[in-house]
Amino acid sequence: MRSLHHPGREQLDLPAVLYALSDPTRLEIVRRLAGDGELACGTFGLPATKATLSHHFKVLREAGIIQTRVEGVHRYNSLRKQDLDARFPGLLKAVLKASGPR
Amino acid sequence: MRSLHHPGREQLDLPAVLYALSDPTRLEIVRRLAGDGELACGTFGLPATKATLSHHFKVLREAGIIQTRVEGVHRYNSLRKQDLDARFPGLLKAVLKASGPR
DNA sequence: CCAATTGTTTGATTGTCGTCAAACAATAGA
DNA sequence: TCTATTGTTTGACGACAATCAAACAATTGG
Numbered sequence A, B: 001m002r003s004l005h006h007p008g009r010e011q012l013d014l015p016a017v018l019y020a021l022s023d024p025t026r027l028e029i030v031r032r033l034a035g036d037g038e039l040a041c042g043t044f045g046l047p048a049t050k051a052t053l054s055h056h057f058k059v060l061r062e063a064g065i066i067q068t069r070v071e072g073v074h075r076y077n078s079l080r081k082q083d084l085d086a087r088f089p090g091l092l093k094a095v096l097k098a099s100g101p102r
Numbered sequence C: 001c002c003a004a005t006t007g008t009t010t011g012a013t014t015g016t017c018g019t020c021a022a023a024c025a026a027t028a029g030a
Numbered sequence D: 001t002c003t004a005t006t007g008t009t010t011g012a013c014g015a016c017a018a019t020c021a022a023a024c025a026a027t028t029g030g
Helices: A015-022 A022-038 A050-062 A081-087 A091-098 B015-022 B024-036 B049-063 B081-087 B091-099
Strands: A039-041 A066-071 A074-079 B036-038 B066-071 B074-079
Touching: A015 A022, A015 A050, A015 B015, A015 B091, A022 A039, A022 A050, A022 A066, A022 A074, A022 A091, A022 B015, A050 A066, A050 A074, A050 B036, A066 B081, A091 B015, A091 B091, B015 B024, B015 B049, B024 B036, B024 B049, B024 B066, B024 B074, B024 B091, B049 B066, B049 B074, B081 B091
Parallel strands: none
Antiparallel strands: A039 A074, A066 A074, B036 B074, B066 B074
């Protein structure tokens, strides 16, 4: 399998980040990660096939919003809070707050 | 001409707002409005035809990010700062800050 | 080694987006 | 009234996005 691509902190692009967050499914993924820290792809229970979810994770990953750690047969995803906050201060917090209380 | 559509404050939708802001041209429009207050459509000097710009203004307007006031032959656009801040506290500020200094 | 599990990739389909030229609408001024 | 001026709308085109099924890859357990 091709290795997972994670852009560096300096490469984070605001339009790309906003675009990635503009999809309801991806926004929901981000909200859950914000609450739970680290989650495997299969544990989200969202109404989409695994192929579709894999696509959404890829969009979030390539925008630099999440990072994916491989452990055995699982992929554990987590928010890149520090990188996002360093590059776009207050943005993630505002988006999470705006997306409603958990 | 059909009257200009402006959604109410309560109807502002986060994904739609994030999507509208995810285009570089639209982001630039928002940045200029944030600095200059109120601007006619033709005064932006952006590299696009008037048809394309009209489209971008429409997307911003229908997402509730700007409001357009008709005066004579001009359309004056301004940011809906108060509505955005009421609905999504801190979001506009974070986006503007993240989009770089003017 | 074999089968089950987890997730990615590919190929196809369907729909939307950004862009432009051209036609249109509305207003202001001569 | 005629003519600029300003902006919107329409129609078209190419590019891209969301979705799924099916095939594939990688690991774990028996």
